[in-house]
Amino acid sequence: MCKRPSEALIAxxxxxxxxxxIERGWIAxxxxxxxxxxxxxxxxxxxDVGGDLITPGLIELHTDHLEAxxxxxxxxxxxxxxxxxxxxxxxxxxxITTVLDSLxxxxxxxxxxxxxxxxxxxxxxxxxxxxNLLRADHFLHLRCEIPMPSLVHxxxxxxxxxxxxxxxxxxxxxxxxxxxxxxxxxxxxRRKDGGKTDAELDLLFEKRLTNQKAYAxxxxxxxxxxxRDHRIPLASHDDTTEQDVADAVxxxxxxxxxxxxxxxxxxLHAANINVLMGAPNVVRGGxxxxxxxxxxxxxxxxxxxxxxxxxxxxxxxxxxxxxxxxPSIDLPAAIRTVTSRP
Numbered sequence: 001m002c003k004r005p006s007e008a009l010i011a012x013x014x015x016x017x018x019x020x021x022i023e024r025g026w027i028a029x030x031x032x033x034x035x036x037x038x039x040x041x042x043x044x045x046x047x048d049v050g051g052d053l054i055t056p057g058l059i060e061l062h063t064d065h066l067e068a069x070x071x072x073x074x075x076x077x078x079x080x081x082x083x084x085x086x087x088x089x090x091x092x093x094x095x096i097t098t099v100l101d102s103l104x105x106x107x108x109x110x111x112x113x114x115x116x117x118x119x120x121x122x123x124x125x126x127x128x129x130x131x132n133l134l135r136a137d138h139f140l141h142l143r144c145e146i147p148m149p150s151l152v153h154x155x156x157x158x159x160x161x162x163x164x165x166x167x168x169x170x171x172x173x174x175x176x177x178x179x180x181x182x183x184x185x186x187x188x189x190r191r192k193d194g195g196k197t198d199a200e201l202d203l204l205f206e207k208r209l210t211n212q213k214a215y216a217x218x219x220x221x222x223x224x225x226x227x228r229d230h231r232i233p234l235a236s237h238d239d240t241t242e243q244d245v246a247d248a249v250x251x252x253x254x255x256x257x258x259x260x261x262x263x264x265x266x267x268l269h270a271a272n273i274n275v276l277m278g279a280p281n282v283v284r285g286g287x288x289x290x291x292x293x294x295x296x297x298x299x300x301x302x303x304x305x306x307x308x309x310x311x312x313x314x315x316x317x318x319x320x321x322x323x324x325x326x327p328s329i330d331l332p333a334a335i336r337t338v339t340s341r342p
Contacts, residue, residue: 007031011042016055016335027054055335057097058315059342061166061276062141062235062257062307064102065090066121077117080124085133092135094312100141100166101125105155106148118142118158126163139165142232144223146171147212152222159230167227168235168257169220173212174205176240224251235276239264248273255305260291265302274341276305279318282325294318295325306337 008029015022015037026042028035069083091099103118125138140163144151158164227234235255236248245267248256256268257276265275277294278287286293297303306322308315315338322334 009046010049011046012048013052013054016332019332021331056339058095058338060096060099060308060315061342062102063309065310065312066101080120081128084124084128088134088136090312095316096136096312098137100139102141102143105142105158106145106151122161139163141166143168143170146219147173147216149215151219155223155226159226164232166235167232168237170237173208242267262292265297269302274304275302276307277303278309279306279314280309280311282318282321283314298322298326305342
């Protein structure tokens with residue numbers, strides 16, 4: 001008699017548990033859940049997987065890759081439901097079973113077409129889930145660019161959505177945090193979508209500096225209060241200095257995304273704030289922005305969580321490469337950065 005589709009027996013697997021490896025083991029699945037894990041020879045009738053590695057499903061806290069499916073080319077907006085389904089499929093084949101889709105909660109004049117479309121994408125995610133079209137469990141991560149004039153209004157509309165699980169406090173004003181070196185920010189925009197001229201960048205940077213002076217302090221207070229009212233955890237972003245760390249502590253941040261310096265990472269870790277770094281940083285051997293390398297933080301015991309950020313397949317790749325870069329991190333510890341820690 002054939003097994004029901006919800007049942008399986010897998011043999012000859014390398015199994016990653018929370019704090020140990022089973023080098024030759026078996027797993028029984030029943031009713032959609034793991035019923036039993038064993039070591040050595042499996043019960044009769046098991047499927048031999050030839051020593052393949054089995055890990056828990058991966059947990060992703062910060063990926064804005066949905067935007068790449070929704071705006072595949074400049075000035076092209078794809079069907080949002082189709083974008084969500086394609087994106088979900090990419091997550092699934094990358095081993096990601098739970099994801100916080102990072103969506104922008106602000107608008108900026110003359111910026112990317114995807115800005116201001118968070119409600120559209122959130123609705124498409126919800127509709128795809130209701131239609132049983134998704135393979136991963138999807139929740140929302142609201143990215144809050146603090147100096148943007150429209151931020152508080154947009155965030156108030158979105159924060160009440162039941163899927164929101166995280167809000168991040170970001171500030172990409174030229175001359176600070178990730179872009180302390182304004183030249184690197186200019187290089188980024190010159191490469192992006194055909195590039196901007198120096199004259200266009202002068203105007204953009206001037207506007208962002210003006211917005212920061214006019215709105216950042218008030219917006220920060222209101223966004224933090226909004227998150228507390230809705231009991232949504234907060235993340236900081238691109239912490240660089242001791243003052244950035246102090247601000248994160250003051251605002252009750254629980255996750256620090258992509259700190260850019262060893263100084264900041266040490267301060268965050270000492271404050272019991274989880275340090276999240278990009279898995280592409282691990283895979284590439286360094287930051288694409290020229291900031292601190294994730295493996296350098298791992299060697300210092302300062303890396304808690306990995307995120308795929310802009311390449312879903314990097315999450316598993318990064319975790320598997322960590323032990324090669326940092327011998328003190330074994331495979332179960334590396335897998336924890338993409339499972340139990342997030």
